Amino acid sequence: MDALSAAGSIVGLVQLSTTVFDAICRYTKDVKDAKAGVGELAREIRDLSGTLHNLSLLARTLEDQDPFASLQAHRLHACRRTLLKIQDKVYKAQTDFERSRKRDLVLRSMAWPFSKHETQELLDELTRHKATISLALSADMMNTLLGILSTQTNFEAEVRDMKKVFQQRFEADTRVKPDQKRQGILQFFSKLNPRIAHQTALSLRQPMTGLWLLDGAKFLDWKATRNSKLWLGGMAGSGKTVLCGGLVDTILRESSQTVAVAYCYCDYKNIASHSPVTILGSIAAQIARQHDTAFDLLQQMYDEHHPKDGLKKPMDPESLWEMIQFMAQNFERVFIVVDALDECRSQTGDVLEFLKTIAECAVVSMALFSRDEQDIRESLADDFSFLEIAAQTQDLEIFVGAEMSRRKGLKDLPIKDPTLNEDIRRQLVHGAGGI
Numbered sequence: 001m002d003a004l005s006a007a008g009s010i011v012g013l014v015q016l017s018t019t020v021f022d023a024i025c026r027y028t029k030d031v032k033d034a035k036a037g038v039g040e041l042a043r044e045i046r047d048l049s050g051t052l053h054n055l056s057l058l059a060r061t062l063e064d065q066d067p068f069a070s071l072q073a074h075r076l077h078a079c080r081r082t083l084l085k086i087q088d089k090v091y092k093a094q095t096d097f098e099r100s101r102k103r104d105l106v107l108r109s110m111a112w113p114f115s116k117h118e119t120q121e122l123l124d125e126l127t128r129h130k131a132t133i134s135l136a137l138s139a140d141m142m143n144t145l146l147g148i149l150s151t152q153t154n155f156e157a158e159v160r161d162m163k164k165v166f167q168q169r170f171e172a173d174t175r176v177k178p179d180q181k182r183q184g185i186l187q188f189f190s191k192l193n194p195r196i197a198h199q200t201a202l203s204l205r206q207p208m209t210g211l212w213l214l215d216g217a218k219f220l221d222w223k224a225t226r227n228s229k230l231w232l233g234g235m236a237g238s239g240k241t242v243l244c245g246g247l248v249d250t251i252l253r254e255s256s257q258t259v260a261v262a263y264c265y266c267d268y269k270n271i272a273s274h275s276p277v278t279i280l281g282s283i284a285a286q287i288a289r290q291h292d293t294a295f296d297l298l299q300q301m302y303d304e305h306h307p308k309d310g311l312k313k314p315m316d317p318e319s320l321w322e323m324i325q326f327m328a329q330n331f332e333r334v335f336i337v338v339d340a341l342d343e344c345r346s347q348t349g350d351v352l353e354f355l356k357t358i359a360e361c362a363v364v365s366m367a368l369f370s371r372d373e374q375d376i377r378e379s380l381a382d383d384f385s386f387l388e389i390a391a392q393t394q395d396l397e398i399f400v401g402a403e404m405s406r407r408k409g410l411k412d413l414p415i416k417d418p419t420l421n422e423d424i425r426r427q428l429v430h431g432a433g434g435i
Helices: 003-030 038-061 066-104 116-136 139-150 152-170 180-189 194-204 217-224 240-252 276-288 292-304 317-328 341-359 374-380 393-406 418-430
Strands: 229-234 259-265 333-339 364-371 385-389
Touching: 003 038, 003 066, 038 066, 038 116, 066 116, 180 276, 180 292, 194 240, 194 259, 217 229, 217 240, 217 364, 217 385, 229 240, 229 374, 240 259, 240 333, 240 364, 259 276, 276 292, 276 317, 276 333, 276 341, 292 317, 317 341, 333 341, 341 364, 341 374, 364 374
Parallel strands: 229 364, 229 385, 259 333, 333 364
Antiparallel strands: none
16 A cells, blocks of 8 residues: 555545544534534544544655554554444434334434443544554654654665565565576566566555455455355446455465465457466466476476477476366465455456366365356356445545545545535435446
8 A cells, every 4th residue: 555545545534533423413403412422423523533633644745654654554444344333224214214204203312322332432432543643643653753754774774675575475485496498488478477466456446445355254254265266246347456465465465385376367458368378377386486396387388388499399288287286286275365356257267167177176266256156157046155346334434535535626625514415425426337
């Protein structure tokens, strides 16, 4: 996650806190029996919003510092969940109240949706969040950050560390040292560059979105279980590729001497990415990069298809999937992730059959992303656990809030007309229809 995106996410959280504050104020104005203690909750949210606003200013001034940006995403996730919990209940209570008023044509009394005990717990949570965020704004942290920026030696050390992390995440911690010959072999099998597609998917992801998947039971169970199989399906425009990027990024952190990671992004615009040979070749090359013995198997196949005294033999998918299964035996776990299988068009069925065969290997855990189409469902239903993908309201809240904070014509609306800002945001979020 880059720092500019983190700053945008913090601004989105500022808008969320403003939205919740406005919702509570509107509720207490309309409803007769709204409790007096609600005012304290509203004041706490207002103070938290001010602290978040200061944090957003700090994040923008330090936007070149990736560690600082990542720190904020981690800390702010719990804060966002508390605000969303309040917002959901207040919205539901307000909606119920408005429906009741229209039906009975009289102003009816409604109770505050939280008990006294729940209200106090929320106040305690908000206080903790504000204290944690205030700590990030403390003079000590500022002095430390400014010291890193002003000290060339420390700064260069930070850059080296970040480069090391970057290499681990985007190259699956390459352990085979490729000389010129080996590089030629890898290029022969790697007709696709999955890292480019992966970086594109990551760049489209708004920080703190997709956590419903990455924190969800099905994903965590898949990640923790050997020979697990997961199919993630949804309609066009539901954010499958962006979610795939987040999933791959998480799995890449598992890479080690005993854990291999390989992934592939299919693309209807790139005909080469539809071919079983291209997809399996890319997976094989990635696994080969992570173990010398696995690379030896890749080189053996290369030599068989490049005889010294004969014509080159065309590569066939049957040989590739068989080799991948042998390569996988050099690891305790092998994670394989493939996105957009439906975009392989007429070759989708063949690709699926080869991937399913590889998934039978005891050490392989496989996750496949695609549209929820009948032929794909019939092919995967017996072996793969299904997880439906649709644009989540919480993700849309973050995305819309961050985008509205960036758009020149919308970013000042909370100041000029908070009601209009809220109406626009709610219409965009609730009118998305899962896209």
